[in-house]
Amino acid sequence: MLGAAVLTTLTAACGAAPDGPAAGASGAEAAKATSASAFGGMKELVAAAEKEGALHVIALPPDWANYGEIIKAFQAKYPKIKIQSENPDAASADEIAAVKSRKGQDRAPDVLDLGIAFARSGAEEGLFAPYKVEAWDKIPAAQKDADGRWYNDYGGYVSIGCDAKRIPNCPQTFADLLKPEYKGKVALNGNPTKSGSAFGGVYAAALANKGSFGDIQPGIDFFGKLRKSGNFIPVESTPATVEKGETPISIDWDYLNAGYADQFASKGVDWKVAVPTDGVYAQFYSQAVNKDAPHPAAARLWMEFLYSAEGQNLWLKGYARPVLLPAMTADGTADKSFVTKLPEVEGTPAFPASAELDKAKATLAEKWDKAVS
Incomplete structure (x- = not known):
């Protein structure tokens, strides 16, 4: 079914009328292409990307939302395009910095996977x-x-991951995290002024403590309280720290925590996942093409792959909820075996507006370090 869905997309694209650079477009022309039809269709886009022969990605950990398999699948589908994956553990802020500092350089990133706040500010x-x-x-x-x-x-x-073999009673809510039994156990996935996942963790904590999308301060105060109690530790939660037991309670995206449960089960780690009912916060990451991408056609082909049924299902396989899931559920292209494994969540998610995200980022930049120092 997936193959048929992708084939249909490719065939339809190949027949589209060009509205910009024609097949064989130069790099400068490819950089201006706003759709596959600008190349003459998908076939021509593939040819242009293969001619470039490379794709630079950044901040894509193999164990994050199944990116390892996604990269391998793209490489297998387009073997003439060599993917160079740089600094997989970089944060969204690092990606933006790389775009700015390497403008005009061949080693600049072609594509970006960013926390929504960084995507919106980067576009501006x-x-x-x-x-x-x-x-x-x-x-x-x-x-x-x-x-x-x-x-x-x-x-x-945002979820709470917990090593059940090290923590007798795993926390289910943000309120639970204040209990003395969790002293020296609670961690975030990075610094919220730089990391999208940590940013989400603080936002969720704000919602759990009478804050709102327009007021993230209660979340900062919550982590300040956790820090003073000794429960919160300034150690970035990673697959390595989870496996070693250094961060036995990790506030992170549910797809990452669910992935750890699978990844480390064979190594004796009993990793439990709970979406806290007192602070339900959902967030999507965003894709963007670097305006000065050194491989503009390959960058656009990468985007087409990610938003095909094949690419979306690969994210779904990694416990992430792809943006096209509603449409794919309706047309039957979503892999039901992956859908049934998604962590359970109560309620319908809401999302902050751009102005609220900007305000939250500014507040964190000003007050986070002092709160947890």
Whole structure:
């Protein structure tokens, strides 16, 4: 079924009328292409990308939302395009910094996977190229920039992961995390001023403590209280720290925590996952093409792959909720075996507006370090 869905997309694209650079477009022309039809269709886009022969990605850990398999699948599908994956553990802020500092250089990143706050601010700074994938119309309007400078890709809920062999009673809510029994046990996945996942953790804590999308301060105060009690430790939670037991309680996206449960079960780690009912916060990450991508055609082909049924199902396999899941559920292309394994969540998610995200980022930048020092 997946193969048929992808084939249909490719065939339809090949027959589209070009509205920009023709087949065999130069790098400068490819950099201006706003859709596959600008190349003459998908076949021509593939040819242009293969001619470039490379794709630079950044901040894509193999164990994050199944990116390891996604990269391998793209490489297998397009063997003439060599993927160079740099600094897989980088944060969204590092990606933006790389785009700015390497402008005009061949080693600049071609594509970006960013926390939504960074995607929106990067677009405002003019860092991204507008490009609309073949599946553009299936992406909900609230999940994309109208001009195609960024669009959401996959998402999940803030969750609490817990090593049940080290923690007798795993916490289920943010309120639980204040209990003395969790002293020296609680960690975030990075610094919330730089990391999208840690940013989400603080936002969720704010919602659990009478805050709102417009007021993240209660979340900062909560972690300040956790730090003073000794429960919160300033250690970045990673697969390595989880496996070693250094971060036995990790506040992170549910797809990452669910992935750890699978990844480390054979190594004796009994990793439990709970989406806290007192702080339900969901967030999508976003894709963007670097406006000055050294491989502009390959960058656009990567986007097409990610938003095909094949690419979306690979995220789903990694416990992430792909942005096209509603459309794929309706047309039957979503892999039901993966859908049934998603962590359970109560309620319907809501999302902060751009102004609220900007305010939250500014508040964190000003007050986070002092609160947890």
